Amino acid sequence: MSSEQQLQARQQQAERDKAADVRRSAEAAARQAEAARQAAEMEVKRSNAAYGERLQCVLQPAEAWLNRKWRAIEPQALDLVSGMELPLVLRQPSKGGVRYSSKAYARFNGQELTLCQYSESQSATGRCVRILGNSADYRRGIRQNFQVEQFLRGHLRCELVAPRRR
Numbered sequence: 001m002s003s004e005q006q007l008q009a010r011q012q013q014a015e016r017d018k019a020a021d022v023r024r025s026a027e028a029a030a031r032q033a034e035a036a037r038q039a040a041e042m043e044v045k046r047s048n049a050a051y052g053e054r055l056q057c058v059l060q061p062a063e064a065w066l067n068r069k070w071r072a073i074e075p076q077a078l079d080l081v082s083g084m085e086l087p088l089v090l091r092q093p094s095k096g097g098v099r100y101s102s103k104a105y106a107r108f109n110g111q112e113l114t115l116c117q118y119s120e121s122q123s124a125t126g127r128c129v130r131i132l133g134n135s136a137d138y139r140r141g142i143r144q145n146f147q148v149e150q151f152l153r154g155h156l157r158c159e160l161v162a163p164r165r166r
Contacts (some may be wrong), residue, residue, distance in 0.1 A: 055159070059156050062076070062100055065102075080159075082109055085119060085120055088105070102117075104152070112132050113137075115129040129151070
């Protein structure tokens with residue numbers, strides 16, 4: 001390859017790299033915009049939720065199956081609205097060094113709270129924690145220990161949220 005051809009090849013590669021950078025930036029901006037839209041939608045649903053449609057939970061203490069081993073994770077606060085899925089990150093507390101984490105998804109349908117490895121929209125079934133209760137149970141508050149092999153174990157406490165007065 002002549003030096004002129006090499007220069008032309010480098011320029012073409014630089015143009016391709018620049019186009020890929022622009023595409024990645026646009027995809028990142030679209031993901032951020034979608035996350036902001038979903039957060040705003042969740043906040044509107046939270047503020048308009050009738051009694052019995054909104055559940056708050058604390059997951060603590062808990063361990064997640066991370067990198068083929070049970071590892072303590074940071075406490076999680078969940079604020080769920082019936083019919084909506086909440087993504088969360090199960091993450092080891094920071095102690096310097098390697099910090100393992102995994103995604104999970106929480107849902108509430110009025111009687112069943114589920115914490116699953118995969119989103120409901122994903123075809124994989126995966127492992128799930130299932131906490132069942134009627135409205136009286138959730139009103140009083142549910143406290144439950146659980147263990148799902150190779151996914152999650154710990155203590156969960158939940159109760160219904162009274163609607164905001166306007």
